[in-house]
Amino acid sequence: MGSNFVHLTSRDATPGARYARHLNAAGAALPSETVLGTVIEHLRLEARIGGYEAAEAAKERSERVYALAAQLIGAQPEDIALTESATVAWHRAIDAMPLQAGDRILAAASSYVSSALHLFELRRSRGIEVEVLPCAADGTVDLDALAAALRKPAALVTVAHVPTSSALIEPVAAIAALTEAAGVPLLLDATQSLGQLPLDVAGIDLIVGTGRKFLRGPRGTGLLYVSPRMRERLHPPHPDVRGAVWQSGDLVELAPGARRFETWESSHALRLGLGAALEETLTLGVDAIGRYATGLADRLRGALADLPGVRLTDPAAGGGAIVTFVRDDEKPADTVRRLRAAGVHLVAVPAHHGRWDLERRGLDAVVRASVHVYNDESDVDALVSALGRRTAPVRSSSRTDVIVVGAGVHGSSTAWHLAQRGARVIQLDRFPDGHTEGSSHGHIRMIRRAYPNPIWDDLVDRAYLAWAELSAASGTQLLTTTGGLYARPVGEAGLRGPDCVPVDAARAAELFPGLRLGDEFGAVYDPAAGVLDAAAAMRALRELSLEHGVDRRTGCRVDGWSADGEGVTVRTADGLLRADRLVIAAGPWTGALVPELADLLKVVRIVNIHIGATDPAAVSAPALGPFSVEVPGVGLLYGLPAFDGSAMKIGLDHGPADDPDRPQTPVTAAEAATLLGLARRFLPAANGDVVDSVACRYTMAPRNRFAVGALAGTPQVLVAAACSGHGFKFGPAIGAGLADLALGKQRPDLDFLSPEALGELG
Numbered sequence: 001m002g003s004n005f006v007h008l009t010s011r012d013a014t015p016g017a018r019y020a021r022h023l024n025a026a027g028a029a030l031p032s033e034t035v036l037g038t039v040i041e042h043l044r045l046e047a048r049i050g051g052y053e054a055a056e057a058a059k060e061r062s063e064r065v066y067a068l069a070a071q072l073i074g075a076q077p078e079d080i081a082l083t084e085s086a087t088v089a090w091h092r093a094i095d096a097m098p099l100q101a102g103d104r105i106l107a108a109a110s111s112y113v114s115s116a117l118h119l120f121e122l123r124r125s126r127g128i129e130v131e132v133l134p135c136a137a138d139g140t141v142d143l144d145a146l147a148a149a150l151r152k153p154a155a156l157v158t159v160a161h162v163p164t165s166s167a168l169i170e171p172v173a174a175i176a177a178l179t180e181a182a183g184v185p186l187l188l189d190a191t192q193s194l195g196q197l198p199l200d201v202a203g204i205d206l207i208v209g210t211g212r213k214f215l216r217g218p219r220g221t222g223l224l225y226v227s228p229r230m231r232e233r234l235h236p237p238h239p240d241v242r243g244a245v246w247q248s249g250d251l252v253e254l255a256p257g258a259r260r261f262e263t264w265e266s267s268h269a270l271r272l273g274l275g276a277a278l279e280e281t282l283t284l285g286v287d288a289i290g291r292y293a294t295g296l297a298d299r300l301r302g303a304l305a306d307l308p309g310v311r312l313t314d315p316a317a318g319g320g321a322i323v324t325f326v327r328d329d330e331k332p333a334d335t336v337r338r339l340r341a342a343g344v345h346l347v348a349v350p351a352h353h354g355r356w357d358l359e360r361r362g363l364d365a366v367v368r369a370s371v372h373v374y375n376d377e378s379d380v381d382a383l384v385s386a387l388g389r390r391t392a393p394v395r396s397s398s399r400t401d402v403i404v405v406g407a408g409v410h411g412s413s414t415a416w417h418l419a420q421r422g423a424r425v426i427q428l429d430r431f432p433d434g435h436t437e438g439s440s441h442g443h444i445r446m447i448r449r450a451y452p453n454p455i456w457d458d459l460v461d462r463a464y465l466a467w468a469e470l471s472a473a474s475g476t477q478l479l480t481t482t483g484g485l486y487a488r489p490v491g492e493a494g495l496r497g498p499d500c501v502p503v504d505a506a507r508a509a510e511l512f513p514g515l516r517l518g519d520e521f522g523a524v525y526d527p528a529a530g531v532l533d534a535a536a537a538m539r540a541l542r543e544l545s546l547e548h549g550v551d552r553r554t555g556c557r558v559d560g561w562s563a564d565g566e567g568v569t570v571r572t573a574d575g576l577l578r579a580d581r582l583v584i585a586a587g588p589w590t591g592a593l594v595p596e597l598a599d600l601l602k603v604v605r606i607v608n609i610h611i612g613a614t615d616p617a618a619v620s621a622p623a624l625g626p627f628s629v630e631v632p633g634v635g636l637l638y639g640l641p642a643f644d645g646s647a648m649k650i651g652l653d654h655g656p657a658d659d660p661d662r663p664q665t666p667v668t669a670a671e672a673a674t675l676l677g678l679a680r681r682f683l684p685a686a687n688g689d690v691v692d693s694v695a696c697r698y699t700m701a702p703r704n705r706f707a708v709g710a711l712a713g714t715p716q717v718l719v720a721a722a723c724s725g726h727g728f729k730f731g732p733a734i735g736a737g738l739a740d741l742a743l744g745k746q747r748p749d750l751d752f753l754s755p756e757a758l759g760e761l762g
């Protein structure tokens, strides 16, 4: 299987890869669509028929998880216990050992913090001795020192295959040969290696691992391998009805195999998700995954070695998918924050997560990047370019030209356009990139020329031009023209627009065989309508903004502002900021920051579902394009075709009032059923299950208009409350307009959307 195959099949099937450059597989990797679907499906089954009944129904699949885990490491299914995490597995194993005072445990410097903390506790409570094994020059366990240490009795040797704090790879086979010869059990912590490095149980007695890292399973999953010979030497300290049988009186019989280390209650959904992840790992092949990820990591190592002011911090025996480094002029935590704002997600590992390693190497912390099959060269290049950028941190009382509140499509477009024109911009968002609390998340959006009122035509034209400009600047095709159909009951006034033509139901069926309109409907065909790759657009705006020096700060909430003759003071959770101009593009939270608009803006909950199809071509362009149907007694149903790995989606253009300060809640079964019912009526080819769903928010303004422009009485404060369910397509154009207005250029073409004009409509 070529490495490109490994990557291509994985990135498309990884929902999270659309939203950010995620280089933190060694933290918690992005699960695949299949893993996600497996977990959700079982939770749905539990909700439908009950937890015990669902467990019964999934018994065979649950059993298979043991077989898959065993296959991964060359063991037998009965040698495997499933746990909630690697740390729980570690505790179960160590606490089952008959450790006495004075017993020696030899631990490698690569050991994880939680392992060390537990050993310290056993030293305090049971009087064991903990000896940290010396390292060889390349950072690995010094084998001669280990051999020497094993000349005296020892209860256990424990080693992390790959530590949390570097790319070091311990020589497991050589260590196992020494412990085997000495008859001392070896516990291998494979938390950072399962799924990226081949591993075999030969000579190893205990292996602990987690599901959420390179196995790409769900959080809350882990596994414990116990060799048959070790099983006889251990006694689970907390047997429960899963791990033992109460025979009679106080006679207890332990369960056969390693399941004696499990507890009865567990998340079957998560374990089945782990099974799906193991299946994918074994199908792709750990060797192929390792080759692909190591290739990417090598590319990163090479680039970082040439980057001034950046130091690689991995020992000589480093390799694999992990790369650690520091920037000489910045704390690792600040580097991570800055890279996160650039859309590159990774972590800093502080010394207290691996003191035996980092302290020994004189490091307070390191930045850790870790790649996987859903990453590609563009992710590595984006990291290197963001890392190489020098940005002077702007802190309170700093003054800048323009502060932009909001990193949705309007705030991000405005920030980019302002920075392109040389303005110094601080952009603030209360949530991290990729959040789903606002209105700009999700994979796709519709663009159309067909609009009810010609007053929009000029702005629609500007929107198309602005998308072409953004696509060119980012080198990404963001708009795919497919044509669109907009239907209403015959006789009702419909949409109109340049080149748009009215069609009857029969002609509509020729244009979009995937859409079934009854004769009671007429429609307008818009040849310029199309699909916007919203996720790619948000990524492009973020990266272009940074390339132009925007100081983006995510996770920074604005609590208020005040204007004076000199400019604007903005109060944030991190302190005060000053600027000449303030642009508020806060989406559903606009009313909170602009009280004079609060009564005009209504936030509503909107849900979309993505539906599978036995014949995806029948719900993809050209058989289906963006559409809407004004359904009497129901409302405006709209939808988009299957596109770029996403199944076709539908939604209704209205919903219940929603409080943006309450976290988004998932789409309910009832909400999905309503939409599915409409799909069965109008989209016969969308005959599959709901494969994904999105909850989102519209900020509705009177007559579906927007508020774009300066606030009455405070010209230095501008607003973009541009949603009403149709604002995404205008993002880049409105961003350009607000940049003009903020820098003093008149834009009379936007007067129809001024906050005052909206007030008159209210």
Ligand SMILES: Cc1cc2nc3c(=O)[nH]c(=O)nc-3n(C[C@H](O)[C@H](O)[C@H](O)COP(=O)(O)OP(=O)(O)OC[C@H]3O[C@@H](n4cnc5c(N)ncnc54)[C@H](O)[C@@H]3O)c2cc1C
Pocket: 405, 406, 407, 408, 409, 410, 411, 428, 429, 430, 431, 437, 438, 439, 440, 441, 444, 445, 446, 447, 556, 557, 558, 559, 585, 586, 587, 588, 589, 590, 593, 606, 607, 608, 651, 694, 696, 697, 698, 720, 721, 722, 723, 724, 725, 726, 727, 728, 729, 730
């Ligand atoms: C399900 C759905 C489907 C849609 N389909 C289409 C479509 O097909 N075509 C189309 O043109 N439009 C569509 N829209 C509308 C479009 O997506 C929105 O109009 C657009 O995304 C609004 O962007 P925004 O930047 O104004 O707001 P948002 O994306 O909500 O961004 C506002 C940002 O401000 C931040 N913020 C808020 N308050 C603060 C604060 N106090 N401090 C710091 N940060 C703050 C928030 O965290 C948020 O990130 C759809 C919308 C939804 C919900």
